[in-house]
Amino acid sequence: MLLGLVVGSFLATLIIRWPEGRSVVAGRSACDHCGHNLRAGELIPVLSFVLQAGKCRQCGAAIARDHPGIELAAALVGGLSVLVSPDGNGLAGALFGWLLLTLAALDVKHHWLPDRLTATLAISGVLASLLSAAPSLEDRLIGGVAGFASLAIIAALYKGIRKRDGMGGGDPKMLGAIGCWLGWQMLPLVLLGASLVGILVAISWRLRGKSVAAGTMLPLGSLMAIAAFPLWLFQAATVAPLY
Structure with a gap:
């Protein structure tokens, strides 16, 4: 579940930035609105969103709800995969689910x-x-x-x-x-x-x-x-x- 939350955080960033032609891995994580560099306490999956009331601490702009949604979905995918198959096949299934989740989100948002x-x-x-x-x-x-x-x-x-x-x-x-x-x-x-x-x-x-x-x-x-x-x-x- 914890690994799924971390993976989900990365996937949420990819889903938002890739269609815009922005790098997903280069540079520090930042607010999509004001460019404020996010500190470690602002990068905790789901929890940071809740503690910040869904807003950037710097500019007050709303954080895309895609972030916590994708994080929770990725955690659920990972948890269910390992639950039904607590071995290497379960990890493979988690990868399958995470790739499907990414493709599904990109299809919904950008066709x-x-x-x-x-x-x-x-x-x-x-x-x-x-x-x-x-x-x-x-x-x-x-x-x-x-x-x-x-x-x-x-x-x-x-x-x-x-x-x-x-x-x-x-x-x-x-x-x-x-x-x-x-x-x-x-x-x-x-x-x-x-x-x-x-x-x-x-x-x-x-x-x-x-x-x-x-x-x-x-x-x-x-x-x-x-x-x-x-x-x-x-x-x-x-x-x-x-x-």
């Missing part, structure tokens, strides 16, 4: 699924086969190809019929990367889960008075991420590790 991040997700999924008996390396590789190909074909058919894009270019890569973790057998459940979450999101928007139409964009990458991590937890809880 952006960076190739470097989806490639990292895919490669780490293949390497994770060294830590778990299932899915097998073959199933993961098939999952990578099948995940990408299925959504890429759907996107091409939609564009050919409707003469406009109906899916972001990163979505097929995202599903392919998820397939490298869960194997091809889980891909239908990922899409089903994403669809159900999407329906719930659309309903919540309507209840809040937001217009929802056929052309309304939903972040498919985020929906797939939300569906994929619980499926990994299920796999990890039911499959024995390799050692």
Whole structure:
């Protein structure tokens, strides 16, 4: 949990700064509004946000709520991963969840699924086969190809019929990367889960008075991420590790 909070703090900074072209690792941590260099006591995940009432001590500007939200989510991901698999596979699952969390947040905020991040997700999924008996390396590789190909074909058919894009270019890569973790057998459940979450999101928007139409964009990458991590937890809880 503590490691998850620390990782979450880094991820929150990455999610805010990367789309702006700002360095995530260079220089000292600073307020995004006034540039005030943050001291150690202002960098404690979640606790600093609470003690400072969600504001910068120097300029009084509101600290993005993304920070504590991502920190808590990362802690939950890490805790659940180690709980269901208290070994190397659990740490791998935490990495899977943290990468999904980052991609989901970037997709929600910027409709952006960076190739470097989806490639990292895919490669780490293949390497994770060294830590778990299932899915097998073959199933993961098939999952990578099948995940990408299925959504890429759907996107091409939609564009050919409707003469406009109906899916972001990163979505097929995202599903392919998820397939490298869960194997091809889980891909239908990922899409089903994403669809159900999407329906719930659309309903919540309507209840809040937001217009929802056929052309309304939903972040498919985020929906797939939300569906994929619980499926990994299920796999990890039911499959024995390799050692």
